[in-house]
Amino acid sequence: xxxxxxxxxxxxxxxxxxxxxECVQDMDHExxxxxxxxxxxxxxxxxxxxxxxxKEKGDIPEGYSVSREKKERFSLILESASxxxxxxxxxxxxxxxxxxxNEQFFGPGTRLTVL
Amino acid sequence: xxxxxxxxxxxxxxxxxxxxxxxxYTNSMFDYFLWYKKYPxxxxxxxxxISSIKDKNExxxxxxxxxxxxxHLSLHIVPSQxxxxxxxxxxxxxxxxxxxxxxxxxxxKLSVKP
Numbered sequence: 001x002x003x004x005x006x007x008x009x010x011x012x013x014x015x016x017x018x019x020x021x022e023c024v025q026d027m028d029h030e031x032x033x034x035x036x037x038x039x040x041x042x043x044x045x046x047x048x049x050x051x052x053x054x055k056e057k058g059d060i061p062e063g064y065s066v067s068r069e070k071k072e073r074f075s076l077i078l079e080s081a082s083x084x085x086x087x088x089x090x091x092x093x094x095x096x097x098x099x100x101x102n103e104q105f106f107g108p109g110t111r112l113t114v115l
Numbered sequence: 116x117x118x119x120x121x122x123x124x125x126x127x128x129x130x131x132x133x134x135x136x137x138x139x140y141t142n143s144m145f146d147y148f149l150w151y152k153k154y155p156x157x158x159x160x161x162x163x164x165i166s167s168i169k170d171k172n173e174x175x176x177x178x179x180x181x182x183x184x185x186x187h188l189s190l191h192i193v194p195s196q197x198x199x200x201x202x203x204x205x206x207x208x209x210x211x212x213x214x215x216x217x218x219x220x221x222x223x224k225l226s227v228k229p
Contacts, residue, residue: 001144004158033216039123042221043204058216091124102208103149104217106158 003027004107006091012113019078023091031094032074033104034058034066037086049074050096063110064115081114088112118142119207121220128227134192138205138224141186145207150179150190150215153202162203163190195227 007022025032033048037059045058047066055066063085067075074093078085088111092104120139128134138148146167151159165172165179165188172179178191190198202224206217 010158033221040221042121045216045217048216092158102147102217103161103164106151106160108158109156111156 004091004093004105006107006110007088008070008110009108010111010113012057012115013078013081014115015082017081017114019081019114021076021078021089021091021112023074023076023107024072025074025091025093025105026072026093027093027095028071029093029104029105030102031102032068033092033094034064034074034076035090035092036060037090037109038087046076050060081112085105085115086112117220118145118203119218119220121203121205122224123143123223124221125224125226128195129226130227130229131194131195134199134225134227136190136191136192136196136203136205136225138188138190138220139186140188140207142209143183143186145218147208148179148181148188149206149208150177151204151206151219152199153204153222159204165167192225195225197227197229200225200227 005026034046035043049055049068065077090109091107094102094104149164150162152162153159181188202222204222205220
């Protein structure tokens with residue numbers, strides 16, 4: 001079974017704090033993704049990575065950065081947290097196989113509240 | 116501009132009846148479509164997929180239909196059960212796109228009433 005784990009289920013931080021969200025997958029997947037989910041907005045891609053040290057901006061990268069130093073680990077960083085970054089953050093991973101649907105496996109999510 | 120649209124934010128169905136969740140897309144270069152199910156406080160889980168070369172895929176109580184000419188797909192759940200109550204996301208993959216990125220719709224919240 002593919003397992004994607006996220007470091008925290010719930011997190012409360014103050015405005016201006018630096019926040020690290022960690023994600024680890026155990027299936028040797030090349031691709032890893034960070035999304036945020038907000039009511040009425042669905043899943044929005046923040047950043048993704050298709051290899052170690054590689055990263056690509058998604059639809060809403062502003063205010064975020066990422067780090068992928070090892071294949072199994074993908075970190076999302078909020079340099080200076082703001083209240084509009086209060087959200088559910090979801091990490092996912094997938095293989096890349098040409099001609100396949102590349103199912104993404106999701107972690108349980110981190111509910112971040114910024115006060 | 117939304118490329119994957121789920122126009123119904125919510126749907127309520129009686130237990131035992133059919134649930135039909137709809138999804139429209141605008142990009143004819145999508146080659147795979149997926150449905151995910153999400154319970155509160157959990158990550159989405161993959162439900163079923165369909166390739167753009169097919170028009171139907173079935174897995175137990177779940178069937179996905181694809182109408183390419185209308186750029187429309189639907190998920191049928193028969194019979195619906197209370198445990199099916201969740202948010203359902205439609206997603207599409209762009210052929211040749213960057214490493215399997217998926218574009219998600221905004222989701223439809225399904226409530227199945229006993």
